[in-house]
Amino acid sequence: MTVVIGTDDVARFRAAVGRRLGLHFDDGKLVFLADTLRQRLDATGRGCEAYVGSIEAGLATDEIGILARDLTVSETYFFRNIEQFRATAEVALPERIAARQGQKRLRLLSAGCASGDEAYSLGIVVTESAIDASWDVSIRAVDVNPSMLEKAVRAQYSTWALRETSAEVQRRWFRPEGRDVLLAEEARMRVRFEERNLAQDDPELWPPESYDIVFCRNVLMYLLPETAQRVIERITRSLVPGGFLFLGHAETLRGLSQSFHLRHTHGTFYYQRKERAELPGCTYAQAPSESTSETSPLVAAVDGADGWIDAIRRASERIESLARTPIGAQVRREVSPIDQPPRWDLGKALELLKNERFAAALDVVQAFPAEAAIDPEVLLLRAVLLTHGGSFAVAEDTCRRLLAIDELNAGAHYLMALCREAEGDREGAAEHDQAAAYLDPAFAMPRLHLGLLARRHGDRKTALQELDQALLLLQREDAPRLLLFGGGFGRETLIDLCRAEIVACGGQP
Ligand SMILES: C[S@@+](CC[C@H](N)C(=O)[O-])C[C@H]1O[C@@H](n2cnc3c(N)ncnc32)[C@H](O)[C@@H]1O
Structure with a gap:
């Protein structure tokens, strides 16, 4: 029997999804949300009140993964916006290698990695770079959608996922597997996938000043503004000063952060975290708490400013x-x-x-x-x-x-x-x-x-x-x-x- 749900139920479901996953749905998506809610009620056999209540309360952890599967956009492919990978290979990596000569360690993060194409593209770039074999280089790839992560771990893709990948790179790094292709082990071995929710505070995912390069592309655009702001705050704290942030080409930090320099090379824009000395009053490194915000002496100069x-x-x-x-x-x-x-x-x-x-x-x-x-x-x-x-x-x-x-x-x-x-x-x-x-x-x-x-x-x-x-x-x-x-x-x-x-x-x- 199909459960009857009203507009109030859908509104509550939208708010619960916003709270747990940080996802933003405008009014044009209400029918889609209503369909998803109806399917979940059918599948779980629960009443609307109990189901939405458990999402709101954060009790239904498995359900969060299922909702992520049903509600997120997971479109991705290898070397998407290839100019950003060129900038990574020719600017970000060399600068970080120079900065990390002492530790010989690099940490990369693909936040919102979907089926892993982006993280593996980074794996290929890193493997093709001149990094000495003695270096410890790892790429952490996280997403809230478990079914995408399963696909990522298999590393098997349709040739459509290689539509922006040069024939040369395809030949070097992929071998046919039936009608699909399989990524070579050498490009896979540095990449580690984890199920993580960017909308929740997660100290394990965001150790202070640890990542050298973060890719968080085509994710913020689906998030509520306050969630996007929080995600950027976490990324900022977790990036080492001088570290790089790549967003989707239609996403910007305008209005979200003043902690970055805008970089423009290879026909693409990206960001570099300012050095500590460039952030007057910045307390990120010292007090990486969720409520930390950037302050400046300028605030004091303008009476009553709210930030x-x-x-x-x-x-x-x-x-x-x-x-x-x-x-x-x-x-x-x-x-x-x-x-x-x-x-x-x-x-x-x-x-x-x-x-x-x-x-x-x-x-x-x-x-x-x-x-x-x-x-x-x-x-x-x-x-x-x-x-x-x-x-x-x-x-x-x-x-x-x-x-x-x-x-x-x-x-x-x-x-x-x-x-x-x-x-x-x-x-x-x-x-x-x-x-x-x-x-x-x-x-x-x-x-x-x-x-x-x-x-x-x-x-x-x-x-x-x-x-x-x-x-x-x-x-x-x-x-x-x-x-x-x-x-x-x-x-x-x-x-x-x-x-x-x-x-x-x-x-x-
Ligand atoms: C359009 S894909 C982007 C994939 C890749 N970054 C790219 O640009 O090709 C967006 C991904 O963000 C993930 N995502 C959305 N909300 C998330 C959240 N709260 N935590 C973690 N991942 C999330 C989705 O599951 C989806 O896989």
Whole structure:
């Protein structure tokens, strides 16, 4: 008999799954969740109340694995985003080998490894590297889905899993096994699989400052924001300073952490944990407790701030919301605790910016007290106004100061791109545009700028790709962000410009 379940039951089931596995399901997935819940009730013979209650209470440990099997996306393949494996082979491994000469030991982690393709790809990279045989190198691979881990241990794959693997690597490391392929023992022997739940605190999985390289790709995107934040905190504590973190190509640390440098090589972005000395007030290594958070002397400098990272994360959003609000209705005290007590008011400068009175707006910002020089939103607005006014050298200096506080600030990277271009540094400009576009995939202006740079350089293919993308994004771009970064042009003008450029490149707008 099919059990009848109501919307309240599904909502409770969603919350329980979020609590235990950290998985996020939006309303569009409610039917899928209802089907899964119904199947589990049928299979276990339990009533809805008892079943969901046991998940909530964390009593049904076997059921967690089954739910992980039924609810997670386990898509993966060997050498997925191959550029990240190149960066591992040519940057991350050599740097970590140099740093570990004393211990001759390297620890890698594949967090959310699914059927093991990623961990084994690392196994191949490590085995093909020039690491001396005397080194102790191991790759720990963890996932919450036991059926995927069973597959990983077998190391037998369909040829589809090798769709991004070169023929040469296939020949060297795989041998046919019926219609499938089997990975050679030499690439398997360093990899160890374990069933672990990233959503739960697990001191054994996260020893402080132990991993040299962590791959946690295409996992955060399925997690609740608070779980993703926790996972990043654990990874941060567990990575040795100078260690590397690779995320999926659509995932960023923007808004999640200030403990990393953004690295960009081999056409891909990844992160390197800052050295301890670069993290003022960081207490990760000394007190690796779950409640540890990064603090900075800057927090003390801004009375009542609820955390430096949060303050920085919201900086450009707050400017945008201020820009959106009619000037009379702006009460900075309500926007964020960072503004208590309000000591400088961006409202007047933003109103002047809206009226295209850039020089007057800059005068207002310049007249702020000295403490404002460390407020990320003041720095961003100042950099915008300086760029508008053509003072690129000072704008660049302001951007650098902002990036020193918040390396993952997409707006600052975009403004840096404009400044670099003004200096004739096309490559530097493109580099910053790419960083801005990676950090915030919805940000239209860096795409438009990349398109213009490519067209001027005669690279019509790249120009068309970027301009097409910019055209799409411009139509949805936030009005306040256009006000800040649109260079004084409105949406329609920018869209017209984009279309004209596409036509000039021989494309169809
Ligand atoms: C799309 S796969 C990514 C596989 C591989 N990292 C890649 O990028 O090709 C996502 C994996 O994350 C795992 N996962 C999701 N939530 C998890 C959790 N709370 N703990 C451990 N693994 C989790 C899923 O089981 C799934 O195997």
